Amino acid sequence: MPKPGPRLRLVDVAERAGVSLATASRALAGRDGVSAEVADRVRQVSRELGYVANPYARTLAGGASPTVGLIVHQIDDPYFSEIAGGVIQVAGEQGLLVQICHSGRNPEHELRQVRHLIAQRVGIILIAGSGYTDPAVEAEARRELSAFQDLGGRVAAIGRHHLGVDAVLPDNEAGGRALGEHLLSLGHRRIAIASAAGGLTTVEDRLAGVDAALRRHGRALTDLPVVRTEFTRDGGRVAAERILRDHPETTAILALNDSMAIGVLATLRAHRIAVPERISVVGFNDVSVAADLAPSLTTVRLPMTEMGRMALDLALKPRSKRPRRRSTGHTLVVRDSTGPAPAG
Amino acid sequence: MPKPGPRLRLVDVAERAGVSLATASRALAGRDGVSAEVADRVRQVSRELGYVANPYARTLAGGASPTVGLIVHQIDDPYFSEIAGGVIQVAGEQGLLVQICHSGRNPEHELRQVRHLIAQRVGIILIAGSGYTDPAVEAEARRELSAFQDLGGRVAAIGRHHLGVDAVLPDNEAGGRALGEHLLSLGHRRIAIASAAGGLTTVEDRLAGVDAALRRHGRALTDLPVVRTEFTRDGGRVAAERILRDHPETTAILALNDSMAIGVLATLRAHRIAVPERISVVGFNDVSVAADLAPSLTTVRLPMTEMGRMALDLALKPRSKRPRRRSTGHTLVVRDSTGPAPAG
């Protein structure tokens, strides 16, 4: 494995600017104790020479760690890759590095990644994805992250609020409600839900929203079949098959995310079931292909890129005593996958 | 910005194992000059204590840099996110960290990212995406990368072979040929091509393949309209509009990647043009949604995840004097977006 090569060092800059190493360091870090003109000169020289600080030396010496660790379930899931896009964008602007690792939808593996990132001395940890189902693992993660924060680390969660840390949260409940209202207003009564496993923040909140909508119409979530598989296209396929088998009278399938909805659509197509004429389908998130599917998908748009940006912004802000919440807007995007409930 | 906190250090492990710092270091690095039993003891203690070396200190001291920089156009493009998935997978197995940055389809920006990664002292640089169109920028990048390699850095390219470095290359030419043959064998003669800008390896190779197929039928690429936009869904939309306007007799649109094909399909749908009855559509790459589109997309499958894996593997291998090439297989995947050319 390779070694980094000899490069421009801070001493070189300092020498060229006619100041000491310490002064150069202070000048570039924006610390005070340096006169404005000297600071300007150093910055000028640094720019001319194209100096970039060695992040390893910097971190080792007790400076800020310039790297942010981002934990996602799987980077090739569009939901996460869009979030990552936002994080990378902000990081680029700030001169930070983004390290991405996979939790693979596995709480214990995620915990391992958290530990690894901490051991690797990243400065900031961003965790995207649904929360823990295992309270023991959850508690352990909370403990690790809290210790990390006590040592000056920054943490933010994206789309979950289990960890006792700052979080960027879409209003899943309101989104779920909007979808529920939309289907009900189209006359759908036999709605089936394609959901991921229980215990996840995302899932429970969205379901709560659907429930709220139902209750306004004198019904409740408990009246509806909720099929629990996974937040993937395959999960959607499996859920759809099960719904068609066990609840053939269904006129609308509410998938709790777009990946599942895509799987549902594919399955309905395979069964030659017309969407939305026979069955309407809705998703959640509005991943970018949603608009280009056939039929295009009615869904709730979450600003995923923006969520990534916000999360890093949040983590970059000075820490507050209590965990902060930033909520993001959501928009019901009505497209071609929903229509009036079939008569009868 | 946060500081990394005090953690378990190598001295702690060394003390606990009753050896000196140097010996502990050697033992964990697998260097010789340490008796087997001592080495075992150190490794044992290290494992018990959960020791993870501080990568900053390690790199600074002249050890291997544990981080690999991956440059992609945009992480939320499925082609790149699947590649990234492969890289992250291998990196995870090897205990390496992956830093992702965006080139934004801009050669100069990509060059800047290369410089930045080098300045950040990453050990390995992986570059995905199409090559340079500007020879000056290309030459400059080549120079930087070559200097980086001379200092012990490792580099591999994914899906391009411009840079004079090791590369993982899908057989774009054969893939293009397969698509061409497929359309021709279905009787299509009025084929239009939705392409990205010229000068990119990917583009030229795929086009060359199409040309080869055409020539076997006594025709040539130059007979066909080639519309050049961008490798994105929007690019596909624009290309399709232009094709419909300027070449209404077209019976098949060959898009040079799936994103474009998705845009093409969306546009045809908007124009209520039946696919594949009136116009057949093919893409390239087989991103995962391709199978779930309606109609599902005929395309050439590239093993993107595998390409990411291979690239990192390649970079991890000892460097050879001449740039190595690894080619990947490709498979024509015939789905519902292609059918016989309409009569007449």
Place this chain on the structure above:
DNA sequence: TTAGGGTACGTAAGCGCTTTCGCAAGCGCT
């Protein structure tokens, strides 16, 4: 027996940076 050579380990010198500390110069005040 002793010189020579290998082996196993410890000592210590850095890697490039941040930061504490100390010193000199400049200021206002008595």
Place this chain on the structure above:
DNA sequence: AGCGCTTGCGAAAGCGCTTACGTACCCTAA
């Protein structure tokens, strides 16, 4: 003029690691 104070800067001590270099020790050969 003398005192303390602030301000601007340099010297030097590490951060945790790798890696020469040095030094015991043991083995073999003469």
